[in-house]
Amino acid sequence: MDNEVKTWLYDIQTAxxxxxxxxxxxxxxxxxxxxxxxxxxxxxxxxxxIGEAMSRI
Structure with a gap:
């Protein structure tokens, strides 16, 4: 998995x-x-x- 995707998933989880x-x-x-x-x-x-991270994924 791409590191950027992992970062966005982490942001979602944190939120x-x-x-x-x-x-x-x-x-x-x-x-x-x-x-x-x-x-x-x-x-x-x-x-x-969450929405911003999801749109980037």
Missing amino acids: ILEIESFFADRPKEFANYQADVRTKRAVERNVEI
Whole structure:
């Protein structure tokens, strides 16, 4: 496998783990997510990173 592809896959994995970490200490309820602007922005940014890496693969 190409090293660039491995790097992008690593970026995807890291972004997923970061998203999961945002919800490790609290219940996963959409209302709580919706009310927390910082978490929403952080999740959105990680989804952007995932999408960008996938498009490069």
